[in-house]
Amino acid sequence: xxxxxxxxxxxxxxxxxxxxxxxxxxxxxxxxxxxxxxxxxxxxxxxxxxxxxxxxxxxxxxxxxxxxxxxxxxxxxxxxxxxxxxxxxxxxxxxxxxxxxxxxxxxxxxxxxxxxxxxxxxxxxxxxxxxxxxxxxxxxxxxxxxxxxxxxxxxxxxxxxxxxxxxxxxxxxxxxxxxxxxxxxxxxxxxxxxxxxxxxxxxxxxxxxxxxxxxxxxxxxxxxxxxxxxxxxxxxxxxxxxxxxxxxxxxxxxxxxxxxxxxxxxxxxxxxxxxxxxxxxxxxxxxxxxxxxxxxxxxxxxxxxxxxxxxxxxxxxxxxxxxxxxxxxxxxxxxxxxxxxxxxxxxxxxxxxxxxxxxxxxxxxxxxxxxxxxxxxxxxxxxxxxxxxxx
Numbered sequence: 001x002x003x004x005x006x007x008x009x010x011x012x013x014x015x016x017x018x019x020x021x022x023x024x025x026x027x028x029x030x031x032x033x034x035x036x037x038x039x040x041x042x043x044x045x046x047x048x049x050x051x052x053x054x055x056x057x058x059x060x061x062x063x064x065x066x067x068x069x070x071x072x073x074x075x076x077x078x079x080x081x082x083x084x085x086x087x088x089x090x091x092x093x094x095x096x097x098x099x100x101x102x103x104x105x106x107x108x109x110x111x112x113x114x115x116x117x118x119x120x121x122x123x124x125x126x127x128x129x130x131x132x133x134x135x136x137x138x139x140x141x142x143x144x145x146x147x148x149x150x151x152x153x154x155x156x157x158x159x160x161x162x163x164x165x166x167x168x169x170x171x172x173x174x175x176x177x178x179x180x181x182x183x184x185x186x187x188x189x190x191x192x193x194x195x196x197x198x199x200x201x202x203x204x205x206x207x208x209x210x211x212x213x214x215x216x217x218x219x220x221x222x223x224x225x226x227x228x229x230x231x232x233x234x235x236x237x238x239x240x241x242x243x244x245x246x247x248x249x250x251x252x253x254x255x256x257x258x259x260x261x262x263x264x265x266x267x268x269x270x271x272x273x274x275x276x277x278x279x280x281x282x283x284x285x286x287x288x289x290x291x292x293x294x295x296x297x298x299x300x301x302x303x304x305x306x307x308x309x310x311x312x313x314x315x316x317x318x319x320x321x322x323x324x325x326x327x328x329x330x331x332x333x334x335x336x337x338x339x340x341x342x343x344x345x346x347x348x349x350x351x352x353x354x355x356x357x358x359x360x361x362x363x364x365x366x367x368x369x370x371x372x373x374x375x376x377x378x379x380x381x382x383x384x385x386x387x388x389x390x391x
Contacts, residue, residue: 036105036117036148039064039173045220048201052227059142060179061197061227066172067217068209069154071202074174077194080108084147085187087116094118095184101141102183107148143183147176154212193227200230204238218280219243250277254289255390262372262383263347269295271315271387281323289317293338297347309345313338313354321361329360334368349374356385364389 044064051060065071084106088095095102101121106114121141153170160166176194178186190196202209204223208216220243224234235241254275259268273291297309315338322330336356340348352374359368365388372381 032117035107035115036146039066039175041146041175041177044173044175045218047222048197048225049223050197050200050225050227050230051233059181060177061193062175062177062179063197063201064175064177065151066174067153067155068205068221069212069217070151070172070174071198071205072154072209073152074198075149075151077176077198078192080147080149080176081189081194082191083114084145087114088183088186091118092184095182101143103144103146104183105146105148108150143180145178145180145183145186147178149174149176153217155217196230197225197227200225200232204232205241207238208242216242249279251275252277254291256387258293258385258387260370260383260385262370263381265297267295267297267383269293284320284322286320287318289315289319289336291315291317294342297345299345307345309347310342311340311344311348312342314341315339315354315356317356329362329367332359332361332366334358334366336370348372349379351375352379359385364391 041064044066046065046068047062049060049062087106088104103119103121105117105119107116108114150171151174153172155170156167157170158165159168178189180186201223205221208221221241222243223232223241225232232238252275254271254273256271257268258270259266261267271289271291271293273289276288278286291314293313293315295311295313297311299307299309301307315336317334317336320333334356335358336354338354338356340350340352340354343350343352352372355371355373357369357371359366361367365386368385368387370383370385372383373379
């Protein structure tokens with residue numbers, strides 16, 4: 001049994017070290033990226049979007065904040081927008097409609113003077129349309145203008161200054177994002193568009209803004225509005241703006257189906273049991289599973305009659321997956337330990353143990369290596385398991 005424990009610690013230890021190195025490499029940022037691109041779009045706790053199909057300037061205005069209480073500490077946002085418009089005027093010639101997609105970042109510091117970055121995505125494929133026997137350059141993707149402020153959160157944080165603890169006002173980033181056909185169109189937006197949107201957000205979240213609780217601060221909020229009418233279109237009721245599920249422990253029934261090649265044959269299996277999800281799923285989702293897993297083996301006897309042998313395992317599993325993951329397959333922390341409790345046929349030895357290792361996942365589809373063995377790693381048989389989770 002000591003060898004089994006050693007193998008588990010050794011394999012998971014290597015995987016976690018490699019994963020940490022991959023994360024450090026992936027998340028290593030330049031000072032410019034930290035200043036202009038953090039926090040990542042869509043990663044904030046509270047996100048409110050206003051769609052404006054009839055607005056000649058912007059198609060979408062979004063507000064992203066760490067906590068909704070930042071709404072109580074905003075400067076004059078219309079004045080901020082006026083500064084942005086004036087700063088863009090000298091750039092009009094360079095923002096011509098040439099088919100390229102651009103992003104402009106404005107970062108306002110304490111004295112109000114913004115730092116500006118322009119990113120032109122001219123490395124993207126160029127699109128065309130064919131009109132009146134001529135090729136005309138076509139812009140498919142939209143420009144973005146991102147304004148980053150720093151505001152108070154209403155909470156106090158502890159710092160150490162000159163060796164002494166001191167409580168100061170907490171601060172966090174507040175993001176205003178415009179999505180436009182062309183960034184130069186920001187000039188056409190209503191000069192009071194931001195204050196009207198902020199007033200709407202405050203009105204729909206008044207219950208939480210006047211009731212400052214820890215659960216309100218850590219909850220995730222989201223809503224979409226019709227920008228023409230400042231009317232909420234999603235969710236349908238204000239009570240659903242606060243998505244408290246993301247900060248609540250959850251114990252629910254769980255099932256999944258699997259398929260793997262093991263012991264020289266293809267083995268379908270399934271799992272049924274309980275799944276416990278830990279609270280605070282802003283950055284990663286951590287889960288514990290207690291599952292019954294029947295494995296099905298098919299063969300024919302001497303009379304050519306189909307024989308099905310079911311071998312049952314009881315499995316404990318732990319998984320952890322980044323909440324804000326990229327598209328495609330992503331590495332996931334995964335460790336499972338299963339024990340054979342029902343044996344049929346000669347496929348497994350008695351007291352067989354199976355060990356699941358870290359793998360990759362995309363949506364509901366998970367791929368992981370799995371080892372079957374008995375005793376002190378006797379009769380070791382590796383396999384590759386493909387699982388479809390129903391969540």
